[in-house]
Amino acid sequence: MTGIGRDLRYAMRMLLRSPSFAITVVVILGLGIGSMTAIFTVVNGVLFQPLAYPQPDRIVALQELSSKGHPMRVAGPNFTDIHEQSRSFKALAEVSNMGPVTVLGAAEPQRSREVLVSQDFFRVMGVQPTRGRAFLPEEQVSGGAPAVIVSHAFWKRALAGGSIAGKTLSFDGRVYSVIGVMPEGFDYPRGVELWTAAGIEAPRSSRTAHNWSVLGRLADGVSLQRARSDVSNIARRLKAQYGSDIEMVDASLVPLRDQMVGNVRTPLLVFLGATAVLLLIAVANVSNLLLARLAVRRQEIAVRVALGAGFRSLIQQLMAESLVLSLVSGAAGVLLAYVGTALLLAFSPSYIPRMGDVSVDGRVVLFALGVSIIVAIALSVMAAFSGVPEDIRGALAGGQRTLAGSGSGRIARDTLVVVQTGLTLVLLAGAALMGRSILHLLKVDTGFRTDGVLVMNVAATSPDDNARVRSFEEQLLAQLRATPGVRAVGAISSFPLQDDGSNGTYLLLNTPDEIKTIDEFSALAKDPSRSGNASWRVASAGYFDAMHIPVVRGRVFDGSDASDADVTAAVVSESFAKRQWPSQDPLGRLIQFGNMDGDMRALRIVGVVGDVRATSISQPPDPTLYAYSRQRPGSMGESHIAIWTSGDPNALIPAARAALKKVDANVPPTFSTVEQVIGSSTSDRRFSFLLLGVFGVTALVLAVAGMYAVVSYLVTQRTREIGVRIAFGAHGADVLRLVMGRGAALASIGIGLGLLAAVALTRVSASMLYGITATDPVAYVAGALLLATVVIVASYVPARRAAMLNPTEALRNE
């Protein structure tokens, strides 16, 4: 490759002399490269970047596997056995997310998330507190001194970043000594600010209570496969040993990073694929511009050939121009990626983990450079095959006796338009599928009131003190009920679509006092004819009214349900009743729901209420049992108050805050409207729709520009022919038909091929859809109609210009 420097200089001079062409190309390619780079930045940060812990690939998550192969969290005794029997781990730790708690003892009351961790947690993560220390063994035993390690953010915010010596915090009904501060940025589990010792909780004997996430750090020299085999063998042995007392039939190990990002891998890769399609469209668009430009430069290139330029030197020149354009576009793309990444970080829904690890780093820049070089090669190859005129003499003459463009150039341009149109349809169909999914979701009957409700989340300061929890809740509800603008108010342990809540095994009882202990419960629950699995919620009497959940049979809770009753009241959902008593009356039936709240009293069904989509708007309602919060306050440490208002729910926040302050000034609340809760629960799909919509619209704009350019070029090339046709009597409509017919034909082929490609490619997004399949015809037809309309309008503008041509000038055109 000789003279490459000269070629590059010449290329830059050529582009500087055609600034509008250069800017257009850089904008189009910059959009393509920038979009792909921005999404790659997220993919890189979330999927590819190692976790910010020492030797992160050695950290694994251990899960029990059910007989159906479903992963489950680990029961305490099973963890203990695996911990004792396995030699594959340097450290193995239990983690249990306790949710938000109200923390006193700091400058102001705090609402923070607490997690229980066992002794080896910090060894597993390879991270130690930067201030203070980790838990001592004596702090990890039942009855040990309560100790807490706080996050760097909590320390700065609540403890003013000062000394922790002698500091104590009160939550969970205990007083904890602050013994350490984690390093800045340490965020595992996500959003947690308080790490407390799991060992101080009384151990549970149940091997079916799946309460613990388990993390391990592989021992030196132990491969993941060997460790998997090891824990699998132990799990099988335990199953053989404990039989029906244990649900685990096997165990699995997955790298922690995979577990953290497993749910978002498919959507992120779909987004990356969408930007790749967008980049292809941009390349096709620019290729078309280059072809048109090469057609204009045909004579110049022919002169070069006539003066002795070899094929190689000519190609080298064309490649140099493509390289310069692509690299400048790549640089523009990196700038765009910075902006795009900031926007993605600002708008990304909370369901995407590790967004804190997302940044434009060296790998991202290398990616953009690599993409730019690939684009340069693609453009160069295209230019090489289309740029050198075969008919040098004709090119030098610069004219043609007949009125038609170069055949190969025309085919290339037409092909590029077809490709662009087809690929645009792929993106539009993807966006339409997402849009239709959201429409379906919005039409879903959630089973509860979807507007006018303010949700106040509060955590009692003494969650383990039933009397205080009951008193706090009843006072708060009374205060709120008396607040002007409040139409109804009620509390529940887990608000629908806001958190997963609890579920577990229940047992049908013959008599209220049939069982007294959890062991008796476990024994009888092995009989499938008497047991089942359902969601467990605890609610106040007014909750169903405030949430507009209909009472189908019987009643909801009322004053007759005394807190000290031997048998407590329960309300079940319709699906619960239908499943358990398909042709019988559920009212009066007795149920024991295990040890969900430490209360072994039986539950008597007093009513049936409508089903509610509680865990996900896209999931069918779970069969649910509601216990009465006055009788079973044990699950109400963290409660969610639904306040049905007569006006704007947000306007009631100050009054609600004041009502809470009257009851307990130490409890910091959080607020959201029910619309926000529903919106948040669909944020994953809305984000997908937003991204694919942006890509689709960008592709549409590029496709329009491509079609406009091609038809404009066609008009320019065929100006004289159009003049001849006008001379022989063609009307404006005839010319419109001639020019637009070409655009319509290309669009039709592109749309046809695009439909086939869309059907093939959008299948990967099937898991992101709701209510429709990946081959939903409405989405495809909508995308195709939109695209067809827009490209036809794009071809109308130059066609109209052609129809208005002055024939005399057209006939003079060379």
Add this chain to the structure above:
Amino acid sequence: MSNTTTNDRVNQMTASPTAPSTAESRKSLIKLDGVTKVYYTDELETHALSGIQLDILEGEYVAIAGPSGGGKTTLLSILGLLDSPTSGVYLLGGQPVESLSRSQRADVRNQRIGFIFQAFNLIGDLTVYENVELPLTYRGMPAEERRKRVNGALERVGMSHRTNHYPAQLSGGQQQRVAVARAVSGDPLILLADEPTGNLDSANGEAIMELLAELHANGATICMVTHDPRFARHADRTVHLFDGRIVEEERGERAATDQQELRESGFGVA
């Protein structure tokens, strides 16, 4: 006249021509009265035509000669309704054309005027047959009628054996024959030829002129722009244009001779 509508006038213009008989009985087909054409560019005013008075009778063969830039092509464009005069009156078949709409002018061009261009202007994507058929398709003529007319026109120019060829497969002379067939296929009132031999060698040029003479002998009205005295000799009358004005009109052989003298006197003839 005052009661006729524009459409009426177009219809009258596009009615079947009456075949000319003798010079005395010939009617005026084209009449220009005080036609001027002024172009305005960059505040410059260019008078391409000034006060043109011209009568072309039915069945007449008129040559328009003159130096390059003299206004020949502008005059032909106005005659062909491809352009409009800045002022003056243009009567085609006795009807004024100034007030015709764009669409009506297209109809008149399609049905009453046939064009032959110097550069042939055949459409490369269309076959010989399709090129000749083109004006007839714009007329909405039934396919069978089109077929008869196209085949007839191609036979008249001796190109009926090349109907399925594309223009690029033909010589220049053959292409111009096809262009002539295209011009006559619609049976126009007048053929307007702009330097029809300009891109041909002398043998092919002579053949085209003979073809035009033959069409004229069969009753066609022809108005031809040419700078070649040998070809102007074929015309009944030669109109000399200079600086946008008609400076002389001559008939038959004399017209050709004088044009030769004009050329030798130093006027730059294209």
